[in-house]
Amino acid sequence: MSDQSSRLDLLRFARRVVVRQATAAVRQLDGWIADEERHEAERRRGEEMRPSPPEWLLRHGLNRRNVDAVHVGDCWAAAKSGRCRPASREQVGEALRHGVVAGVHCRPDTALGLLDNP
Helix, strand or coil: CHHHHHHHHHHHHHHHHHHHHHHHHHHHHHHHHHHHHHHHHHHHHHHHHCCCCCCEEEEECCCCCCEEEEEECCCHHHHHHCCEEEECHHHHHHHHHCCCCECCCCCHHHHCCCCCCC
């Protein structure tokens, strides 16, 4: 009988160990979930606070005095250049009328309606 009693005690001990380990694992997972929820909330807040992109961009030359191209505000090519500044619709229209090149990917001249239909 002593043998069965010790076997039962060992099984109860094993159960307590498993419960303790599972509880610790669940606590760790809950911490990871809370961290991820916090990061997601911060990311969403950052997106909400980010200013909207400008509607139009002027790309400046290396000396920043010359405007060498005009882009629509969300043009990927303009974003890669790093030399663009926000501009008003009037500034962009004026630059195009004075011969500044329109971005070939975003075609701001078409968006402004400054091109004649071919």
